[in-house]
Amino acid sequence: MMSVLLQSKNISKHYGGIKAVQNVDMQVEKGEIYGIIGPNGAGKTSFFNVCTGNLQPNGGEIWFDGKKITGMRPAQIATLGMARTFQxxxxxNFMTVLENIKIGFHIHEKTNIFDAIVHNKRYKTDEKMNHEKGVALLEKLGLSEHAETLAGNLAYGVQRRVEIARALALDPKILLLDEPAAGMNPIETQNLSDFIKQLRNDGYTIIVIEHDMKFVMNLCDRILVLNFGQKICEGNPEHVKNDKLVNEAYFGKGTTF
Amino acid sequence: MIDKIKNFYTQHKTLVILGLIVMALILPLLIQKSSIMSIIVKMLFYVILASSLNIINGYSGQFNIGHAGFVLIGSYTLAILAQLNISVWILYPLAGVVTAILGLLIALPTLRLRGIYLALVTLGFSEILRLVALNWTSLTGGPMGIKGIPSPWLFGLQSTKPHIYYYIVLAFVIICLFTSYRVINSKVGRAWMSIREDDHAAMSLGVDIKKYKAINFMFGAFWAGVGGALMAPFYKFIDSTMFSLDEGFNILSMVIIGGQGTLIGPVVGSVVVNSITEIFRFADEARLLVYAILIISMMWIRPQGLAGTSKSVIANRGIGSKKTNIFTRIFDKKGVK
Amino acid sequence: MYILEQLVNGLCQGSIYALMAIGYAVIYGVVGLVTFTYGEIIMMGSFSAFYYFIAFGDNLLFALVAGFITAALVGVIVHKVCYQRFLDAPRYISLICTIGMSMFLKNFATLVFGSEMKGMPTFFEGKFISLAGIRINYLQLMIMGIVILFSVGLTVFLKKTRIGMKLRAVSQDKKAAALVGINVKNTTLLGNCIGCGLGGVAGILLGVYYNSVLPTMGGMAGLKAFSAMVLGGLGSITGAAVGGVVIGVTENLGIAFASSGLRDVFAFALLVVVLIVRPQGLFGKKGN
Known part of the structure; x- marks a missing residue:
């Protein structure tokens, strides 16, 4: 029996008259890779941003790890253990990779401005902690060679991994990836897919937004399909693949307009 | 050449810094003339003022162009309280604290503003403060200013001479740079820089943007206040004309010419700008023309400032590139969140 | 009565601010950059009129046209030095450039024209009409008339002419404008010149209204123009006009209730309050 980690209840988001998200329910369970897919303009990103607190919903609630998080600011939600990457x-960009990772440890550090000035024990523990953990994390993700490079100077695929590493530094309970495969070639995509599976095996719960069907089908345990802001299907890849509505949404009804 | 100097510096950091401090300590012994010493003291004032502005503009990416207002508060706090016979030594940090509180008061309602809007609010505050100082005659002496500001005693010597006052200012410069260095290389500094680089990403990592922006404003304002307070006893006289917007622009120019977002930048900026304006002092009014041409040519030749990040990095994602960088972000977002 | 008279003074001064702000809004809209040189453009316009009055007699119409052209020409220099090269560069670069340019023009004017205050000719010799006991100067009426004329003229120009449409296209989207074959480079330059020309005209009116020109008059004038534009909503011409009038009226009513030394305090306090309460300005749309 798995437990629910992230849950959306009846979420709606409107922009003026446009209903970007309508009454979407979702339950993400601990330890799974959960995919959110849908054609362009289906409301994926809006829904995602409601979950992370970047957007406030017009209706409904988000529950995370037993707490209601609707109305909280993104920074607060992050401290509860939700990390994300961006599309x-x-x-x-103007900071080195290691510095990027160190900011990921922000919520675990207790230093204040006076500690920093006098270099007291709290400062030293924090710096030691985030340096050691940061180096270890980069090592683990195979990014050690880039530690001192400015993040803006890295290749695209590497930047993507650094961004995920930075999110992992938060030590999140759940990791939300916004179109992680965008702009990647097939080999990079395959590596990313393996990488995300590896993270799941390490015990992370992961939500992935994508419009690349193949990527999601191969990766996710369960999938939520959105179209015109509404949930049209939810289930395992096999189930989604055979769903009539999903096929219509992606490939049309088979009739001409 | 600049890159060579920078390489040398990074390789022998402690050595260079120690050398500079020793040089700074023996400098008054080498220079006899009081007038030259005065100029050097003035440079040190501007090192503090430019560094404090750099904390705000360079490290957290906020855009403050009314820095003169903070300096004014520091100066007047010291000048007014010194009349009550409070020791100037206490007043230096106290002026900083008062200015920091003011910085917080300005920061709180303006935290959601950025770019040009924040710039305009700081500019407005700066002018309001100057006009109040000009008109509140009973407190500030109005257009007459405040005269006879006492200078502190140092080892039994009254520090009226620039050769002695120099050491007081130097001490504060070192403390200012030292504390800034330590804060920047800590959780707090990293949070500032993350806000400068990308506030959305910073938020997603749990950085409390409002809190760190407020701290940043307070820290910058504190040192601006201390800088202002240091100036008052040296000039013995202050009035509102010393804190005009042009003065704010002057400080801003030093930060930019030196290179914002680097600790050494404002130091370089202050030394270069003050040296040039002093060298051309013989040209009288025309020296400001020279300063103006210097500012413009810097922007044409080396917009990242003398000590700024090397050109290749800027070129990579600065001019003409879509990627976010610290400079475009200041203005590209429409200003309102 | 006194308050009503201050209101009239405020409207008149506000109309000058409005014209300045409109010019600024055109520059900001088309070039897309903040400038701190605008005050000096206003000053240059005013000074040029001072010399035109000496050379060609007190012909206001001629001075306005010639002043517009002079300020527009200074605008070309500003454009070449501060904007053209930096249109795609980080914004702070051109901003600092305009600060340098402003310093240059101000000190240049001090060196060439002298730092002392110069008198402008008087028009209508202080004649006024009485409306329900309120005195309104002919001069004030004329200034407001000229401002309205220029504002309406600009609006028609922007809405009805081909060049005006090009300007609006460039101000909305430079890339799209370039795609449909508009010469963005020249259009930007033209927009800047028109904005500067309007600033020059406003400078002449300011000089005539206060009967004086000074090399340092630009600083405060430029700030007021900037404030009025932001107050109205960035880049909106109507907004800029309203912002200018609001600032003018606030200042003069402020004087009516408190000391005249605090005039500018009211303007800036209003600006700060509006920006804090409604950051997008009175007429601006909320950004994303």
């Missing part, structure tokens, strides 16, 4: 990679 168009948002690294701190």
């Amino acid at each position: 168009n990679i948002q690294l701190f």
Whole structure:
């Protein structure tokens, strides 16, 4: 019996008259890879941003790890253990990779400005902790060679991995990836897929947004399909693949308009 | 050449810094003339002021162009309280604290503003403070200013001479740079820089943007206040004209010419700008023309500043590139969140 | 009565601010950059009129046209030095450039024209009409008339002419404008010149209204123009006009209730309050 980690109840999000998300229910269980797919403009990103607190829903609630998080600010939600990446990679370009990772440890550090000035024990413990953990994390993800490179100077695929590493530094309970395979070639995509599976085996719960069907089908345990802001299907890849509505949404009804 | 100097510096950091400190300590012994010493003291004032502005603009990516207002508060706090016979030594940090509180008061309602909007609010505050100082005659002496500001005693010597006052200012410069260095290389500094680089990403990592922006403003304002407070006893006289917007622009120019977002930048900026304006002092009014041309040519030749990140990095994702960087972000977002 | 008269003064001064702000809004809209040189453009316009009055007699119409052209020409220099090269560069670069340019023009004017205050000719010799006991100067009426004329003229120009449409296209989307074959480079330059020209005209009106020109008059004028534009909503011409009038009226009513030394305090306090309460300005749309 698995337990529910992230749950959305009846979430709606409107922009003026446009209903981007309508009454979507979702239950993500601990330890699974959960996919959210849908054609362009289906409301995936809006729904995702409601979950992370970047957008406030017009109706419904989000529950995370037994707490209601609707109305909380993104930073607060992050401290509860939700980490995310961005569709168009948002690294701190003028900082080195290691510094990027160190900011990931932000919520685990207790240093305040006075500790920093006098270099007391709290500061030293924090710096030691985030340096050691940061180096270890980079090592684990095979990014050690880039530790001192400015993040903005890295290749695209590497930036993507650094962004995930930075999110992992948060030590999240759940990891939300926004179109992680966007702009990647097939080999990079395959590596990413393996990498995400590896993370799941390490015990992370992961939500992936994609419009690349193949990628999601191979990767996810369960999939939520959105179209025009509504949930049209939910289930394992096999189930989704054979769903009539999903096929219509992606490939049309087979009739001409 | 600049890159060579920087390489040398990174390789022998401690050595260079120690050498500089020793040089700074023996400098008054080498220079006899009080007038030259005064100029050097003035440079040190601007090192503090430019560094404090750099904390705000360079490290957290906020855009403050009304820094003169903070300096004004520091100066007037010291000048007014010194009349009550409070020791100037206490007033230096106290002026900083008062200014930091003011910085917080300005920061709180303006935290959601950025770019040009924040710039305009800081500019407005700066002008309001100057005009209040000009008109509140009973407190500030109005257009007459405040005269006869006492200078502190140092080892039994009254520090009226620039040769002695120099050491007081130098001490504060070192403390300012030292504390800034330590704060920047800590959780707090990293949080500032993450906000500068990408506030959405920072938020997603649990960085409390409002809190860290407020801390940043307070820290910058504190040192601006201390800088202002240091100036008052040296000039013995202050009035509102010393804190005009042009003064704010002057400080801003030093930060930019030196290179924002680097600790050494404001130091370089202050030394270069003050040296050039002093060298051209003979040209009288025309020296400001020279300064103006210097500012413009810097922007044409080396917009990242003398000590700024090397050109290749800027070129990579600065001019003409879509990727976010610290500079475009200041203005590209429409300003309102 | 006194308050109503201050209201009239406020409207008149506000209309000058409005014209300045409109010019600024055109520059900001088309070039897309913040400038701190605008005050000096206003000053240059004013000074040029001072010399035109000396050379060609007190012909206001001629001075306005010639002042517009002079300010527009200064605008070309500003464009070449501060904008053209940096249109795609980080914004702070051109901003600092305009600060340098402003410093240059101000000190240049001080060196060439002298730092002392110069008198402008008087028009209508202080004649006024009485409306329900309120005195309104002919001069004030004329200034408001000229401002309205220029504003309406600009609006028609932007809405009805081909060049005007090009300007609007460039201000909305430079890339799209380039795609449909508009010469963005020249259009941007033209927009800047028109904005500067309007600033020059406003400078002349300011000089005539206060009967004086000074090399340092630009600083505060430029700030007021900037504030009025932001107050109205970035880049909106109507907004800029309203922002200018609001600032003018607030200042003069402020004087009516408190000391005249605090005039500018009211303007800036209003600006700060509006920006904090409604950051997008009075007429701006909320950004994303």
